[in-house]
Amino acid sequence: MTVRCQLCGKLSPERSIHCDCGYDFRTGEITAAIEGAECALEVAQRQIGWGIAALVAIPGALLIGGFLLYPFHALAAFVVSVLAPCLLAVAGAVSLVGGIGGRMTASRRLRQAKARKKLPAARVVQ
Ligand SMILES: [Zn+2]
Numbered sequence: 001m002t003v004r005c006q007l008c009g010k011l012s013p014e015r016s017i018h019c020d021c022g023y024d025f026r027t028g029e030i031t032a033a034i035e036g037a038e039c040a041l042e043v044a045q046r047q048i049g050w051g052i053a054a055l056v057a058i059p060g061a062l063l064i065g066g067f068l069l070y071p072f073h074a075l076a077a078f079v080v081s082v083l084a085p086c087l088l089a090v091a092g093a094v095s096l097v098g099g100i101g102g103r104m105t106a107s108r109r110l111r112q113a114k115a116r117k118k119l120p121a122a123r124v125v126q
Helices: 031-069 072-119 122-125
Strands: 003-006 011-013
Touching: 031 072
Parallel strands: none
Antiparallel strands: 003 011
């Protein structure tokens, strides 16, 4: 048997105390869920920031560095200006996509949790 979270809709084992999102099954308390969503939102924002930096800013700087290095050491210049930016760009893209997905999930949870907190009457009815 499972219980469905009234906040995020996720199924948890019947004897669960908390949902992964922070919702308390016994008391209906959602403060932890709001804090968890806010924290997840911050993490996602950092992931997006890092993703953009790794995709654009850092490879741009490395490319310039590679050009400056080329007259002295061609292989090092290749690694710095081509290989490293490519790897960074892939990591950045993964981080950016993950961050955007995480941000969407976290902001939806936060919106749901806050909307629920504003309506104490809805909890009395249950
Ligand atoms: Zn939940």
